[in-house]
Amino acid sequence: STLSSSSAASDVYKRQGLIFAFSVMSSWTDPWTNGLIATTMSMCQYIFILEGVKGVLQTKDPARVDLIIAIACIFNSIAWGTYAQLVGDIFVFIPNVFAFMAGVINICLYMWTTD
Numbered sequence: 001s002t003l004s005s006s007s008a009a010s011d012v013y014k015r016q017g018l019i020f021a022f023s024v025m026s027s028w029t030d031p032w033t034n035g036l037i038a039t040t041m042s043m044c045q046y047i048f049i050l051e052g053v054k055g056v057l058q059t060k061d062p063a064r065v066d067l068i069i070a071i072a073c074i075f076n077s078i079a080w081g082t083y084a085q086l087v088g089d090i091f092v093f094i095p096n097v098f099a100f101m102a103g104v105i106n107i108c109l110y111m112w113t114t115d
Helices: 002-025 031-059 067-087 090-113
Strands: none
Touching (some): 002 031
16 A cells, blocks of 8 residues: 555656646746746645554554654755745745644654654
8 A cells, every 4th residue: 555655656746747847848837837836746745744644543653653754854844944034935935834844743643652
């Protein structure tokens, strides 16, 4: 089941990448639309990070939480979120808010499972 879901995620990333590449290279979209597309695709990645939440809630198994990824996600989102605030780039800021929340959710799940 995990292999099939990671394969499905990989297929989604490939399709998203192709769509974005074609839209940027064409004159179909303006920079604002390209930013929205990139932001949406970035936020989709964090949805896949949360895919194990259901299993953790059902089994209460801390091994299902990838703690290193959650911690890295939090620190990375803080760094990029700070940068986005400094330069005023909403397209960098928004996905990092979602990344921070995904990391915090995973950390909370880990703490809940290791009572």
